[in-house]
Amino acid sequence: MNTMPIYNAPLADMRFILNDVFNAEQFWQANENLAHIDAATAEAILEEMAKFAQNVTSPLNRTGDEEGAHYDQGQVTTPAGFKDAFQQYAQGGWIGLGADEEWGGQGMPKMLTVLADEMLFATNPSFMLYPLLSVGAGMALNSYASQEQKETYLPKIYSGEWSGTMCLTEPHAGTDLGIIKTKAEPNVDGSYHITGTKIFITGGDHDLSQNIIHLVLAKTPDAPAGSRGISLFIVPKFLVNEDGSLGERNAVGPGSIEHKMGIKASATCVMNFDGAKGFLVGKENEGLAAMFVMMNYERLSMGIQGLGASEFAYQNAAQYATDRLQGRSASGVQSPNKPADSILVHGDVRRMLLNVRANNEASRAFAVYVGQQLDITKFSTDPEAVKKANNRVALLTPIAKAYLTDTAFQATLDAQMCFGGHGYIREWGMEQCVRDLRIAQIYEGTNGVQSQDLIGRKTIKCGGAFIAEYISEIRDFTNTLGADLNFIKDATLDAATEVEAITQFIIEQAAESAEFPNAAAVDYLHAVGLLSFAYMFAKISAAAKEKSGEFYQNKLALAQYFVGRILPELESRIKKIEAGSDLVMSFTEDYFTTQS
Known part of the structure; x- marks a missing residue:
């Protein structure tokens, strides 16, 4: 048996999701800002990315993990092969794939870039x-x-000559950014003197590009307390001269890199700002809004990281299960010419593989759906459509980040379990897959924090308006399904009604108890996640029903599996919410440190 991990880009499924489920070409052509894109262009881009992922980044995944990023006397080096791969990636125009053409980007829609990103996350x-x-x-x-700042930095970032970071977290300030201590004192020339320490900075230093443009949150001397007093600054590793060439080294650099459970080839740096020169972005005290543009983008990307890992895990587990001979089928010998049947004859192995595959296909559809909403917010000329899409993005961003990574992590564990003891052994690639993915549930706002965002700001605060709009769309679509799809139609409509009812219950309980929302948050996010996956399978089923052939029949069979074996989890999530917060909050703080 081959112990080298495999990966084949799931291009057939990507085409199906784009072309059949979402009619992407029609959507693009109907928008004057996207009319330069058609299905053939999209397919060519995905095919090229598949080659890059399979031939360039995939071979570097295990070696990068084993070598890791290195820190030595203020310098960070990436593993062998990374610099060449980054240059190839940059020269291929991939960094600016979704960026505005004005700055050297290609202006591609998010519906497409999420699929390109998936392949890279799957392979490295x-x-x-x-x-x-x-x-x-x-x-x-x-x-x-400002226009001048854009002209200075954006073309170089999208060409890959320079790279960028986001510097938010400090040793004492993670989720609560309002208590950051990094200072920004104004200089006479209009720049600022930046002093402080940031931690967990992805790509804070490396040898891939000529310059690194740090976006840094800091507080000016008279800033109001809390998050209302945060400003955003550009702090380049090397200062930029008037003519755009690189000048002297700025007083910013890595103090060390973290030694981590996974993503070891990614340099996670402690960054020291020792009176570095910084330049204000926008207005003072309005930095958090600018950073949230970046963070919301990254949050969808973390969901894509989950999908990529889960797809990689599925392909390898399914291949292993096909090749691994062990035991005989309960219904009689299936392979009489072999000493044993493949482990695919066992119902429990199939259960695990089908769970992973159902997660992958629903997650991919959901990622493209959220991508479509983002495209409407960016490219549509209809103000009402933009407003509606913005509400939908606000509601679904925490789902995209947390639900897709929670389900993906469980999927990688199921896939690893298919290997038995071999899943724990390095050569098969599964233990690295699990280690690398775990961080996706933690960074960019932990999944618990995403759940609080969904239940608090995105649901209770607006009286359930965002989720009501979403449920209305789900019902409108699902009611168009014919009787031959009653299995998914009924299940989706029932799920919508159940989520609607539990949302009202949550809003009522939150008015009575301040503790209730936090205790219910994760279960509520999973409930909305399950409804969202049911909606995606309804869309998948409607598209597959129009076609003939095994590929499409398998879509319908997997949708039936989802309804029968995965969607019932919704009932348990609702029951846990209904159990209330007292069961959680009644323990004293001393209880948690008292030995029984």
Whole structure:
């Protein structure tokens, strides 16, 4: 049996999701800002990315993990092969794939870029994080920077000559950014003197590009307390001269890199700002809004990291299960010419593989769906459509980040279990896959924090308006399904009614108890996640029903599996919410440190 991990880009499924489920070409052609894109262009881009992922980043995944990023006397080096791969990636125009053409980007829609990103996350998540941070930094600058700042930084970031970071977290300030201590004192020339320490900075230093543009949150001397007093600054590793050439080294650099459970080839740095020169982005005290442009982008990307890992895990587990001979089928010998049947004859192995595959296909559809909403917010000329899409993005961003990574992590564990003891052994690639993915549930706002965001700001605060709009759309679509799809139609409509009812219950309980929302948050996010996956399978089923052939029949069979074996989890999530917060909050703090 081959112990080298495999990966074949799931291009057939990507085509199906884009072309059949979402009618992407029709959507693009109907928008004057996207009319330059058609299905053939999209397919060519995905095919090229598949080659890059399979031939360039995939071979570097295990070696990058074993070598890791290195820190030595203020310098960080990436593993062998990473610099060449980054240059190939940059020269291929991939960093600016979704960026505005004005700055050297290709102006491709998010519906397409999420699928390109999936392939990189599947083959090498550590590598993917370097350009990902550049894209996020570029988005924040494009939204809030001055024209001069955009002209100085964006073309170089999208060409890959320079790269970007986001510097938020401090040793004492993670989720609560309002208590950051990094100071920004104004200089007479209009720049600022930046002093402080940031931690967990992805790509804070490396040898992939000529310059690194740090986007740094800091507080000016008279800033109001809390998050209302945060400003955003550009702090380049090397200062930029008037003519755009690189000048002297700025007083910013890594103090060390973290030694981590996974994504070891990604340099996670402690960054020291020792009176570095910084330049204000936008207005003072309005930095958090600019950074959230970047963070919301990254949050969807973390969901894509989950999908990529889960797809990689599925392909390897399914191949292993096909090749691994062990035991005989309960219904009689299936392979009489072999000493044993493949482990695919066992119902429990099939259960695990089908769970993973159902997660992958629903997650991919959901990622494209959220991508479509983002495309409407960016490219549509209809103000009402933009407002509606913005509400939908606000509601679904925490789902995209947390539900897709929670389900993906469980999927990678199921896939690893298919290998038995071999899943724990390095050669098969599964233990690295699990280690690399775990961080996706933690960074960019832990999944618990995402759940609080969904239940608090996105649901209770607006009286359930966002989720009501979403449920209305789900019902409108699902009611168009014919009787031959009653299995998914009824299940989706029932799920919508149940989520609607529990949402009202949550809003009522929150008015009675301040503790209730936090205790219910994760279960509520999973409930909305399950409804969202049911909606995606309804869309998948409607598209597959129109076609003939095994590929499409398998879509319908997997949708039936989802309804029968995965969607019932919704009932348990609702029951846990209904159990209330007292069961959680009644323990004293001393209880948790008292030995029984």
